[in-house]
Amino acid sequence: MRKLSKWMVCLMTAVMAATAVPAPVTPGGVTAWAAATPYDGDIAISEYDSQFIEVRKTPSGKIGGKISMPIVIKNADDYQTDILERVTVYIGGSSYNDEMDVDDSDDEDDDEDEDEKIVYHTFPFETDASLRVGKTVENVKTEKTVTLSARLRRDLAEGYYQVPLVIRIGEGRERVFHFYIWVSASKADDEEEETDQNFEFTLGEGQDTPFGIYPSVMDFAINLRNSGVQKAYDVRMEMQLSEDVTKFPFEISVGNYDYKLGDIDVDQVVAVPYSMALREDINTGYYPIKFNIRYREDSTADLSEPIEEIFYVRVQGKDEDELAADANENERTKARIIVDGYETIPETVYAGQPFTLKVRMKNASSNIQASNIMLTFAPEEVESSPVFTTKNGSSSTVINNLAPGQVSEVVMDFESGATVAQRSYSMTIKEQYDSPEFKNASEEVKIAIPVKQVARFNMGTIEVMPESIEVGNETNVMFDINNTGKVLLYNVMARFEADSIEPAEAYVGNVEPGKTGNVDVLIRGKAPTMDDGKVKIIISYEDENGLITETEKELSLYVTESIPEDFMDMEAGSMEVEEEPSFFEKNKILLAAAAVIIAGGAAFGIVRHRKKKKAEEAEDLDDEIS
Numbered sequence: 001m002r003k004l005s006k007w008m009v010c011l012m013t014a015v016m017a018a019t020a021v022p023a024p025v026t027p028g029g030v031t032a033w034a035a036a037t038p039y040d041g042d043i044a045i046s047e048y049d050s051q052f053i054e055v056r057k058t059p060s061g062k063i064g065g066k067i068s069m070p071i072v073i074k075n076a077d078d079y080q081t082d083i084l085e086r087v088t089v090y091i092g093g094s095s096y097n098d099e100m101d102v103d104d105s106d107d108e109d110d111d112e113d114e115d116e117k118i119v120y121h122t123f124p125f126e127t128d129a130s131l132r133v134g135k136t137v138e139n140v141k142t143e144k145t146v147t148l149s150a151r152l153r154r155d156l157a158e159g160y161y162q163v164p165l166v167i168r169i170g171e172g173r174e175r176v177f178h179f180y181i182w183v184s185a186s187k188a189d190d191e192e193e194e195t196d197q198n199f200e201f202t203l204g205e206g207q208d209t210p211f212g213i214y215p216s217v218m219d220f221a222i223n224l225r226n227s228g229v230q231k232a233y234d235v236r237m238e239m240q241l242s243e244d245v246t247k248f249p250f251e252i253s254v255g256n257y258d259y260k261l262g263d264i265d266v267d268q269v270v271a272v273p274y275s276m277a278l279r280e281d282i283n284t285g286y287y288p289i290k291f292n293i294r295y296r297e298d299s300t301a302d303l304s305e306p307i308e309e310i311f312y313v314r315v316q317g318k319d320e321d322e323l324a325a326d327a328n329e330n331e332r333t334k335a336r337i338i339v340d341g342y343e344t345i346p347e348t349v350y351a352g353q354p355f356t357l358k359v360r361m362k363n364a365s366s367n368i369q370a371s372n373i374m375l376t377f378a379p380e381e382v383e384s385s386p387v388f389t390t391k392n393g394s395s396s397t398v399i400n401n402l403a404p405g406q407v408s409e410v411v412m413d414f415e416s417g418a419t420v421a422q423r424s425y426s427m428t429i430k431e432q433y434d435s436p437e438f439k440n441a442s443e444e445v446k447i448a449i450p451v452k453q454v455a456r457f458n459m460g461t462i463e464v465m466p467e468s469i470e471v472g473n474e475t476n477v478m479f480d481i482n483n484t485g486k487v488l489l490y491n492v493m494a495r496f497e498a499d500s501i502e503p504a505e506a507y508v509g510n511v512e513p514g515k516t517g518n519v520d521v522l523i524r525g526k527a528p529t530m531d532d533g534k535v536k537i538i539i540s541y542e543d544e545n546g547l548i549t550e551t552e553k554e555l556s557l558y559v560t561e562s563i564p565e566d567f568m569d570m571e572a573g574s575m576e577v578e579e580e581p582s583f584f585e586k587n588k589i590l591l592a593a594a595a596v597i598i599a600g601g602a603a604f605g606i607v608r609h610r611k612k613k614k615a616e617e618a619e620d621l622d623d624e625i626s
Helices: 006-020 190-198 565-577 588-625
Strands: 033-035 043-048 051-055 060-062 066-075 087-091 101-103 135-137 143-151 159-169 175-184 201-203 211-213 217-226 232-239 258-264 269-277 285-296 307-316 337-345 354-363 370-379 388-390 396-402 407-416 423-435 438-452 457-459 463-465 468-470 474-483 489-497 504-511 516-524 534-542 548-556 558-560
Touching: 060 066, 066 087, 066 175, 087 143, 135 143, 201 307, 211 217, 217 232, 217 258, 217 307, 217 337, 217 438, 232 269, 258 269, 269 337, 269 438, 337 423, 337 438, 354 370, 354 396, 354 423, 370 388, 370 407, 396 407, 457 534, 474 489, 474 504, 489 516, 504 516
Parallel strands: 060 175, 211 307, 468 558
Antiparallel strands: 033 043, 043 051, 051 066, 066 143, 087 135, 087 159, 159 175, 201 217, 217 269, 232 258, 232 285, 285 307, 337 354, 354 407, 370 396, 370 423, 388 407, 423 438, 457 474, 463 474, 474 516, 489 504, 489 534, 534 548
16 A cells, blocks of 8 residues: 555545546536545535535445435526536446555654545445436426435445546536545444344435525425335434524424324335424524434334434525515525325336325415415426326316415326336426415425336246156156246245145245246155145245245146065066966866866767667677577
8 A cells, every 4th residue: 555645645636636537518518627525524516617516414334334425416506597407416336436545644744644534546335236327306496415325345444435426417428526435434233234224214305405584484394215125113203403503593482393204115205394483693504404213113113223314404594685676586485385295096006007196285384375376297207208197188286275284185197107117206296386475486396106016927838857756756847937027026936835745945036027047846755646646836936025925836746656675576576487378378278178078078978889889789698598
C-alpha cells in the first residue's frame, strides 16, 4: 500500500474530481461538474448548471450489511421553468473504480495524520444486477429524493469508499459521478446483523421535499416504504422533538407526533400526514427531521429497538424579504391534498387481470379550502406502455370540494398489463385544484401497487427404469420441470409417495423463467402393489415471500413380491436335469390301455378256443362210444 501525506491525499482527491470524472453534458448542452470529499459532512454535489444532485449526509453502513443511500435530485432553477423529466440514477459497476487503496499516513508526520481517515477506491458492493436497475423519477420541478440500496462486501476494511453514481436525464447520455460512503466494522453477532437486514424502512422516496413559508402552517405527508425483505407488524413512527430551533423548525403544540401505522408488507408505501406551524425564529434553509421507527417481527413479538431515519424539509423564514406581488407558486398559500390511504380489490393484483383501486384523498390543510379538484391517474410506463389501463378509457375524476381535514374516496377501475414483471409499480396522482388564494394549483402524489405474476410450470416425459420392481429393489425416475411463467420458482422439490414405496424426494433448487430443472431420483420398493400402481408426485415451490405452493402428478410403478433364493435354485436345478420326454413316455397311458385291451382280447380268444376244442373232443368221444 502506498503511503501518502495529508496534502497528497487532498491533491489526489482534487485530481480525481477534475480528471477521473468526465464533465457530463445535459441534453441542452450545459456542462456539469462533480466534486466530492470524504472530509465534509455534506458531500458529492453534482451540478447541471441550475440542476444538480446532492448527497446531503454521508451514507454509512456496516461491513457485510445493507446500506441505504438517499440521493436528492434537485432543480435549482429559481422559477422552475426547466423541469427535469425522467431522471434515472443507479450505482455504476466496479469498472468505474480504480482498484487501489490510499493510506494518508506518513512516516514523517504520523502525529498530525493519526486522525485522518483512509480512503479506499475499491468497489465496495456485492455484485447484484439490481444495482444496474436503479431508480427513475419523473418531472422534478423542485427536488425529489430516491434511495439506492446495496449489500456491502464482507472483505472490506473500515473507512471511506468511493461510489460511482450514474445519472441520465431523459434520453440523454449517461454520465458518471462519485460520492463517498462510510463503512464501519460489522457487529459481532451475525444473527443480530441478519435480523437488522431483514427489516428496513425508507422515508420520502420519490416525493418532493416539503416547503413551508413562515408564518403559514406547513402541511405535508411523508411516504414510508417497507424496504426490507420481511413484512413488519405494528409499525410505529415517532417524530423526535427538540426545543433547539436549528434541529426542529416547528412549534410543538401537542405532547407527541407518533403514528401507529399497523402492519406493512414488503414494498408497501404508507403516507403519514403532518400539519405543523413554523417557529417564529426559524431561518431559511433545509432542516433534518428525525424519526424513530419501531416494529414487531411477528404479531406476538416484542417491539424492536428503534430505527432512526431522517427526512428533510425546506422552509423560508421571516429573515427573507417580504413576498413580491408576483410571488411564484412555492411562495403562496394553498391547500395540501394527500393520499390518506388506498386499497385494491382484489387485494392481490395479478398481471393481465382487472382490479378496482380505491384511494382516500384528504385535505391535510388545517384552514385552507380546496375546490374544483381534478385528479388524473398516470401509471408508470414500461417500454413506453402504461402498466395499468382504465376500462372506460378515462383516467381522470373530479372532487367538487374538500374542506380542511375532509376525506373523499375515489374509485377507479384498471387492468394490469399481462407481460409486466412481478414487482411494485408507481401510480402518480396528478392534482389540479383551486384554493382561495391560489388558483389552478398543481401537485403530484404517488402510491405503489404490487403486481404479481402467476407461477407456471410443466413436466417433461417421466422415465421410469425399470417400470416394475420387486420389494427391496430400486428403480430410477427422471423428468424435467420447465418454468413457463415469468417469475422465479424458489426451492423447487419433488416428493414421491405411495403405499408400495419408501418415501423419496429430490431437491431441484431455483428455476428461473424459461429455464429447466432436472429430477433424478431412486425409488425403493417397500410392499407389493395392491392397487392400480399409481405413485403420487408432489411438486412444491416457494414464492419471494416464502409461501409454498404444491401440485400433484402421477406415475405408474408396480412392485411385486420378491421370490426366495432357494426356490429359485430348486427351480433352476430341476430345469437343468429335465429332458424332453420320448414318444412312449408322452403316450404311456394310452399304450398301456391298448396293451390291456389287446391282452384281454388275446386271453378271451385263447379261452374260447380251448372251450371249442374241448367240445369237439367230447363229440368225438361220444361218436366212438356209440
